[in-house]
Amino acid sequence: MTERVTVQVWLKEAVLDPQGQAVQKALTREGLPGVKSVRQGKAFFIEFEDESGKSQEDLNQLIEKLARDLLSNPVIEDFQVIWPSEPDARVIDYLEGDA
Amino acid sequence: MVTFPGSLDDVDAARAVSKAGGEPVSLWHDDADIKAVDAVILPGGFSFGDYLRAGAIASLSPVVETVVKEAAAGLPVLGICNGFQILCEVGLLPGALTRNAGLRFVCRDQRLRVEDVNSPWLRNYYVGQELVIPVKNGEGCYQISKDELSELERSGMVFLRYIEENPNGSLADVAGVRNAQGNVLGLMPHPEHAIDVLTGPSTDGLGFFSSIVDSLVKAG
Numbered sequence: 001m002t003e004r005v006t007v008q009v010w011l012k013e014a015v016l017d018p019q020g021q022a023v024q025k026a027l028t029r030e031g032l033p034g035v036k037s038v039r040q041g042k043a044f045f046i047e048f049e050d051e052s053g054k055s056q057e058d059l060n061q062l063i064e065k066l067a068r069d070l071l072s073n074p075v076i077e078d079f080q081v082i083w084p085s086e087p088d089a090r091v092i093d094y095l096e097g098d099a
Numbered sequence: 100m101v102t103f104p105g106s107l108d109d110v111d112a113a114r115a116v117s118k119a120g121g122e123p124v125s126l127w128h129d130d131a132d133i134k135a136v137d138a139v140i141l142p143g144g145f146s147f148g149d150y151l152r153a154g155a156i157a158s159l160s161p162v163v164e165t166v167v168k169e170a171a172a173g174l175p176v177l178g179i180c181n182g183f184q185i186l187c188e189v190g191l192l193p194g195a196l197t198r199n200a201g202l203r204f205v206c207r208d209q210r211l212r213v214e215d216v217n218s219p220w221l222r223n224y225y226v227g228q229e230l231v232i233p234v235k236n237g238e239g240c241y242q243i244s245k246d247e248l249s250e251l252e253r254s255g256m257v258f259l260r261y262i263e264e265n266p267n268g269s270l271a272d273v274a275g276v277r278n279a280q281g282n283v284l285g286l287m288p289h290p291e292h293a294i295d296v297l298t299g300p301s302t303d304g305l306g307f308f309s310s311i312v313d314s315l316v317k318a319g
Binding site for chain 2: 016018022076
């Protein structure tokens with residue numbers, strides 16, 4: 001079975017996000033009223049087929065470790081793991097259309 | 100001198116080592132063997148395209164694994180620009196480097212002040228010395244928690260600071276930090292581009308390379 005994990009990563013509240021600020025200005029300029037804050041982050045959509053026989057507990061720990069140590073940098077970033085994850089239909093369309 | 104895919108300034112840094120009287124040895128990112136060198140320089144550039152985060156993928160390479168082990172045993176390590184980012188990613192130096200506050204890639208001659216010289220890479224400088232060395236980076240904004248920053252300041256680990264103008268929004272104008280022992284040093288400016296008045300704004304950068312050569316000769 002294909003496992004789908006989404007990992008979202010964004011800068012911690014205390015860390016300056018100049019890209020988010022630039023996007024905030026653009027959103028305001030394009031007419032979105034009262035934009036208070038924009039934080040720009042990134043998302044990883046991971047698919048894998050597990051035939052290793054690892055326990056769910058081990059996989060959970062491994063994915064959390066990879067999200068914390070590789071996909072994000074704990075000095076400056078926070079992350080969220082969403083698993084199991086069903087990317088919404090538009091995301092799937094985009095990915096399939098892209099291939 | 101380590102070369103990663105995307106390293107740019109390895110040749111300049113090797114030239115700086117030669118000019119300071121040392122013998123540069125090429126190391127390859129995918130080879131854990133560091134050929135019994137006396138010191139390691141991680142040069143500037145955009146290793147692995149800066150994908151994921153600047154320095155993040157390089158920090159997982161076999162050569163860096165060896166460097167981390169040897170650094171704990173006292174091997175002198177200098178990270179310049181992308182090399183500094185790698186040292187932060189791998190945890191040899193505290194903090195992290197994020198996108199410049201102005202969102203622009205900054206490339207110019209930068210005034211700096213030496214704040215601490217407790218390192219084999221700094222013996223030919225003095226505290227309070229002012230330098231002019233080029234900076235060129237897109238992600239040079241030094242970030243760290245307030246508590247950790249005050250600890251760094253207290254222990255003299257912020258060895259280099261931007262003066263007059265902060266090019267990238269770094270906290271407390273931090274341009275370079277060292278580890279507690281002083282053998283591991285990282286900085287965003289490029290001393291290897293300031294070793295010859297023909298090609299650089301000054302020869303102020305040569306001191307990093309002559310310092311390590313002098314330190315090793317004295318020790319050896």
